[in-house]
Amino acid sequence: LLAKAVAGEAKVPFFSLSGSDFVEMFVGVGASRVRDLFKQAKDKSPAIIFIDEIDAVGRARGKNNFSGSNDERENTLNQLLTEMDGFGTNTHVIVLAATNRADILDKALMRAGRFDRQIYVDLPDIRERKEIFEVHLTPLKKADDLDTEFLAKQTPGFSGADIANVCNEAALIAARKNKTQVERQDFLDAVDRIVGGLEKKNKIVTPEEKRAIAVHEAGHATVSWMLEHAAPLIKVTIVPRGQSLGAAWYLPEERLIVRPNQMLDEMCATMGGRAAEEVVFDTISTGALSDLEKVTRQARAMVTIYGLNDKIGNITYYDSSGQSEYNFSKPYSEETAVLIDKEISALVEGQYKRAIQLLKENKEKLLQLADILIEKEVIFKDDLEAIFGKRPFGEIHTLT
Structure with a gap:
């Protein structure tokens, strides 16, 4: 989209290709x-060339040429390097390229004189999302009171393509309900559909399983309500969607840096589901798989990437260049590997015990919440406030 916009503004001929167009089995093509x-x-100069997915051609050379043969990709890259800044200068030809794997590109391609400027296109923030919504909402017949700022707040971490998808999905949902215009609720349903998947109304769930799912989701809601840094909850549902049997939906803050206590609170809230099963039924189930995966990943990141662990210290084993993927050796010794495993386990178990303690103190409220969930299937923030009272820390106001 950026390349199209640049070409449109420049009013010059525009050549668009993808990196894989150059790579062929036949040598020299x-x-x-x-x-x-x-x-x-050059014939049409001034002109703009846009190469999409340039990592198909521009991957770093030489290191992993296991084939030992005359590598077609390397020849193509050499030719590209020569054309971009060789002996014969290509005047009035501008080259733009896009990739989502900038870490594996060849160093020679990234030096000044070839690609002088690297523009990192991050996910849009709340203001940018509002503007993207306004672009994609123009073809839709929408309700007059539709608030794009509200929609932007409901979609943290969404890319431009996701937002286009939300608008499209909302229009489809409105059409299914025979509405003449797209309303706010259609957009909320569309966000749920994109984040969680399709509702599976026909999934057979026994009453015991339904109660277990309700207790699990109520556990997430209770623990996150009690913790200061956990993301504010919007709603809890036990309607199966995609592969999940139930879900608690949060609206995370858009933070640029995260402190250890914020990470620990989030981990504790994620463990709240399994902890609730332990507190209520005295046994646990396989329903917490995605929670465990998320918590383990977060704990591993704290210990090995961000250096937030006292025993390992201020060391990171993260390699931003992406070159270590092909190394068969670990960047740490066996003793350190054992220590890392112990620290990850201690972090996760510590938060699990903390979640159990919180839920034991609020067991009646947890059961009350689970009963309401079984009855209504979907509950919102107001229902939680009715049971627990206002959140003890007040609302966290983010600057927008």
Whole structure:
């Protein structure tokens, strides 16, 4: 989209290709295609060339050439490097390229004189999301009172493509309900559908399982309500969606840095589901798989990536260049590996015990919440406030 916008503004000929167009089985084809492309662009100069997914051609050379043969991709890359800044200067030809794997690109491609500027396109923030919504809402017949700012707040972490998808999905939902215009509720349903998957109304759930799911989700809600840094809850549902049997929906803050106590509170809230099963039924089930996966990943990141662990210290084993993927050796010794495993386990178990303690103190309220969930299937923030009272820490106001 950025490349299209640049070409439109520049009012010059625009050549668009993807990186895989150059890579062919036959030797020499890729290089000759690069030559042809630049020759065409020179004839039509001034011109813009846009190469999408350039990592198909521009991957770092030489390190992992296991084939030992004349590598077609390397020849293509060499030709591209020569064309971009070789002996014969390509005047008035601008090259734009896009990739989501900038870490594996060849160093020679990234130096000044070839790609001078690297623009990192991050996920849009709340203001940008509002503007993207306004673009994608233009073709829809929407309700007059539709608040784009509210929609932007409901979609943290969504990319431009996700937002386009939300608008499309909301229009489909409104059409299914025979509405003449798309309303706010249709957008909320569309966000649920995209984040969680399709509702599975026909999934057979026994009453015992339904109660277990309700207790599990009520556990998440209770623990996150009691913790200061856990993300504010919007709603809890026990309607099966996609692969999940139930879900608690949060609206996370858009933080740029995260402190250890914020991470620990989030881990504790994630363990709240399994802890609730332990407190109510005295036994646990396989329903907490995605929770355990999330918590383990977060604990591993705290210990090995962000250096937030006292015993391991201020050390990271993260490699931002992406070159260590092919190394068969670990960056730490066996003793450290054992220590890392112990620390990850201690972090997770510590938060699990904390969640159990919180739920034991609020067991009546937890059961009350589970009963309401079984009855209504979906409950909102107001229902939680009716049981627990206002959140003890007040609302966290983020600057927008």
